Amino acid sequence: MSSPERAPAVRCDGLTRRYGERVALDAVSLTVAPGERLLLTGGNGAGKTTLLRVLATVLRPHAGEVAIDGHVLPRDARKVRPAIGYVGHEPLVYPALTARENLELYAALYGVGRERIEQVLELAGLNGRGADPAGELSRGLRQRLGLARAMLHSPSLLLLDEPTTGLDEDGRERLRGVLAAHRGAAVIATHEPDWFAGLEHGRLRLAAGKAA
């Protein structure tokens, strides 16, 4: 447990989220200290993606409290967004735009300088493919592009949804490198928790929206 003065990177208290009348997250509580990496495990439909999307400020909580770096959501969502890097199931890129054009768009959305684009392309091992349309990249390369997109603004909190899916050996090594170098906190949903050995600080299993 880190020093009590600093707010936890992520704190959920009884977080509940519904889709229509179905409960996707049922009073989930968790805490992630600054610099810690939490793995989310559980079967399909357990609520991992929903939880990440709530933390990414894409979904609002229906009940309970969520705070990132001490900022309560959804009230302070705007303050929190510059600090979050979210990689979803999909790489969140436009297939018809080139890798570089996609990153230019997000650089503008995050208020980040264009030199950073080349840096993240390098980081993801995509330097030669910057001018290729994202739709023409293989699944693994597109996944790397998604990760590059999330790192553009040097976020302090990483939210990754099944980041290892589709990655080849080289891609996995890069992911490991990024995670190891990342000094902030991370919440990672995964079906392969054992791959993160040495990187994880804790696990939380979700089942039917409840923390098991």
Add this chain to the structure above:
Amino acid sequence: MNGSHRARPDRATAAATAAALLMALALAMIFFYVPTDVSEGYSQRIFYFHVPIALTTYFLFTWGAVNGARFLLKRDMSLDLKSYVPMHLGVIFGSLTLVTGSIWANIAWGTWWFWGDTQLTTFLIIFLFNCAYFMLRFSIEPGERRATFSAVYAVLGVGLIPLSVIGVHVAQTNDLIHPITFNENGANMDGSMFLTFLVALAAMITLSVTMYLIELRGKRIDDRLRAIRRLAGGEA
């Protein structure tokens, strides 16, 4: 749920009583007090139904929009209900407006020119908007998303009302400088007519408030029933 259970039936009863009294008074005035219109004859009296019903419909849509806006700000689901019910009543009063309006348009062609064709067209636009609101509501499953989208559309409707009134008037006459104002109408009516009109308007609004309170109560009971069923189903 909350402590005002006992207060609510009283409010509905009070409103119903007031509505009944006002309606009785209005009917008496419409049929026995107000003088017969010189140019249109006895059947002109439908004006005292049509216009108050129309104004009540606008009032209901505005109320629905206001509660919709309040829902967006506060995210309180009871406000969703309080926005939906006026819109629903708007369908009822709206239909009545169109019916009485077309009856009246048949009888009275000429004298009351600014209450003629343009008003029906404007109203038709608003009525279509109301139907679209319901189509939207029925395409989404119950929950916060449906409440949010309904509220947004209701608020848009409030923008539509002045635009239709002005737009249709502009398109069908030559005048943008003199929009339909109530002063002009009021000046054309003598004292007894104006008084009757006001009483009829008060009666219609009170009636709509009564129906609102009753429907609101009914829907709340429905919701509670559904919640109980869900709980019971979960434990089975």
Add this chain to the structure above:
Amino acid sequence: MRAYRALLRKDLLLELRGRELVPAMVVFVVGALVLVRLGLGGERLAGGTRAATGLLWVVVVFTSMLALVRSFAQEREHGIWDGLLSAPADRSAIWAARASATFLFLGVTQAVALPLFWLFFLQDGRSPSLAVLAAALALADLGVAMLGALLAGLVSNVRAREVLLPVLFLPFALPLVSVAVRMTVDSIPPQNGGLGALHGLGFLALYDTIFALLGWALFEYVVED
């Protein structure tokens, strides 16, 4: 502002590369004008240029529905909303960019439609004033684009969106079309009074202002899940 420009650039680039929307709109508008012309039959159009002008506006509204229904299709199909919504940029910038792009697409389509309109329907050498028609179209396009972008965002996540969007939009199109038709028809010579162009444009400007404000304010609520 930087976000708005980047989003607009994205929308325009996607259209340029994909060529989905504008060609479809142009084909539709041409087909619709041909259909109307043939359907009304004969050498002389009953009602003349006046009726034709009214019909032009009807065709314009339906063409814009085509553009609007496909709004945000890419974001939806590839799950990109999450990327846009988790970014710190103002969500209304997304609305503003989409409205601007739609406005441009409508303009391009109408630039093709107007000459055809003249060709098919010009009768007795009389036609509505081009200046009035162009100004009315510009302001109407703006209103349609702004309200349309808001409603497109709303139906983006709803089941029957192709059917729902026109239904939701149509009540708002009615006052717009009433005034626009009246205004352009009254500009057909000989002009004998009728609705002055300035009055009509004034109304259209009011319409645009109201839906600019409402679109800006409400888009945030429409994209939240």
